[in-house]
Amino acid sequence: MRTNLNDIQLLHIPVIEDTRGNLGVIQKGFLPFDFKRVYYLFDVPSNAFRGGHSHIHQHEIIIALSGSFEVVLQNGTDKKAFLLNKPNLGLHVPTGIWRELQNFSSGSVCLVLASDVFDEADYIRDYDAFLESVK
Template sequence: MTDYKKVKLLKFKIHGDSRGGLIALEEYNDIPFNIKRVYYIFDTKDNVIRGKHAHKSLEQVLICVHGRCKVLLDDGIERKTVTLDRPDKGLYISNAIWREMFDFTDGAVLLVLASKLYDESDYIRQYDEFLKFIQKR
């Protein structure tokens, strides 16, 4: 991506022993914003693309806590695909980045941490509107 502040991979510390692993996430420590909403995507069927939108102001961290999925990121100039396949790896996505999640493995669970409560007016759901939005910035 041309603006590396807008998208970055985060590595979370695993606290584990013979019983298994644990990852604790704290806002402004592990997550670069105040967490206002948490949701997860699961049971995604073959060949389904999720997302297909951008946000005007919302920030997110995506974590594939089980299985694997890919995320297409588009800043209007460059496209990049990131694979999320470990629960200790998160993908920070700032606002004004188009995202599409796809190629989910069977049983994949994608956890999303969001900086704001749900607000439909923050979504840009048409790609041509996204391009107009980023040109105005």
Template sequence: MPQQPYLIPFNVTGSPAEGYISSTQFAKTLPFTVMRVFWTYNTPPLVVRGRHAHVATEQVLVAITGQIKVEADNGRDYTETFTLSKADQGLYLPAMHWANLYFSEGAILLSLTSSDFDEADYIRDYQTFLQKAQDPNV
């Protein structure tokens, strides 16, 4: 059975008096080895980011500041919306899931991925994604 997106809690250390540190301590909470890290910021709230799926790349998405709504869709029988607003929590997004991202003012998204950037791994047309999700041989 293919995996579905799910929330991952991160390790938290600290106190209100001195602040907090969150981590993926020994990477045991991540479902893959991280190959690439990038962040997205200064996204106007009316802009929809994402709007693509990955053929093979897996991701963990973290809202470092602000709030980010993530609509995830496997193109077959699963659609769910997640709201990311805690820096001590990430969203695991498996390969072959279309995602639309909506940023609040000032939100910063941290992305941890299972592979380096490769344009061939992207599906940027939703109809093509639906065809591939229904029949991976397309």
């Protein structure tokens, strides 16, 4: 079954504003899933691509903690791009969506909250295999 691109959400992360600096808060019950893994990308060259895969079961929230980058999402038919450049916005990427991250600005940091621990069997890394899986 093909995931609809309308299932992709931009989440507004709660922020506590303070003259000493702002505090973004993500806690249990805020996300559409409980996360089991956190990882981040940094020092990504501006001409590099990350992602290039889909997940069978795992959901992710992608956040630009610093700088900016573009997330291009596809469901096999439709394509949609998101520019992430604010640490109080999280992009919810459900299962069955091919993702590519590109155009990283200097000093950007990409944080990912994943619904499960790493499992290579959950990844579809070949685009043609992804297209077959969503037919």
